Amino acid sequence: MRKFCVLVSGGGTNLQSLIDSVQRGEIQGQICGVISSRPGVYALERAEKAGIPTQVIRRKEYADAQAYDLAMRDAIKATGAEFVVLAGFLSIIGPQTLRAYPNAIINIHPALLPSFGGKGYYGLHVHEAVLNAGVKITGATVHFVDEGTDTGPIIAQGAAEVKPGDTPEVLQARVMEIEHRLLPQAVGLMAQDRLQVDGRQVYIKEEQI
Ligand code: GAR
Numbered sequence: 001m002r003k004f005c006v007l008v009s010g011g012g013t014n015l016q017s018l019i020d021s022v023q024r025g026e027i028q029g030q031i032c033g034v035i036s037s038r039p040g041v042y043a044l045e046r047a048e049k050a051g052i053p054t055q056v057i058r059r060k061e062y063a064d065a066q067a068y069d070l071a072m073r074d075a076i077k078a079t080g081a082e083f084v085v086l087a088g089f090l091s092i093i094g095p096q097t098l099r100a101y102p103n104a105i106i107n108i109h110p111a112l113l114p115s116f117g118g119k120g121y122y123g124l125h126v127h128e129a130v131l132n133a134g135v136k137i138t139g140a141t142v143h144f145v146d147e148g149t150d151t152g153p154i155i156a157q158g159a160a161e162v163k164p165g166d167t168p169e170v171l172q173a174r175v176m177e178i179e180h181r182l183l184p185q186a187v188g189l190m191a192q193d194r195l196q197v198d199g200r201q202v203y204i205k206e207e208q209i
Contacts, residue, residue, distance in 0.1 A: 155186045
């Protein structure tokens with residue numbers, strides 16, 4: 001059974017979807033740790049309730065980005081994780097952490113990448129930008145993390161309709177429903193080692209019986 005740790009910064013509804021999927025046996029893996037970039041967030045309570053070890057690693061406690069990157073890499077390694085899931089994690093993954101987990105860090109983004117991604121596109125801001133642009137379809141993307149922001153190879157996407165009268169909050173709730181289905185599916189494949197990256201393409205390998 002592959003072990004993975006989950007990095008969070010907020011409410012942790014995506015973390016909860018992973019906890020529930022592991023408990024139902026839909027993800028054949030184990031969450032070996034939850035690391036938060038912020039103290040006091042509800043995601044930490046969700047982890048504690050599920051008996052998962054937690055840690056808080058704050059950028060401002062480190063002199064510079066390099067020191068933070070090394071601390072993050074070492075903390076992830078110490079959990080025994082074979083891969084990493086960013087579930088609403090709003091901090092940057094540095095080069096040392098990336099090097100330690102090549103094609104083994106996955107992120108969920110609340111839009112259909114490559115649209116509405118990159119610096120500044122997180123949380124409700126994404127849905128505000130979607131509404132301002134007037135697009136009719138949005139959704140969620142699960143992708144591998146590379147050195148860019150929201151630029152890595154795409155694993156899975158799910159679409160949601162933008163409806164007349166939507167507010168950012170209403171649209172976020174509709175997209176979240178997609179996220180809570182899509183992320184556990186992708187993590188389940190990752191736990192079974194069934195994702196193969198070839199350049200920009202991600203292939204799903206057949207299930208081994
Ligand atoms: C989710 O919508 C996630 O896709 C988004 O933050 C929210 C976290 O919610 N992530 C980003 O915007 C990353 N760029 P959660 O804490 O309830 O899972």
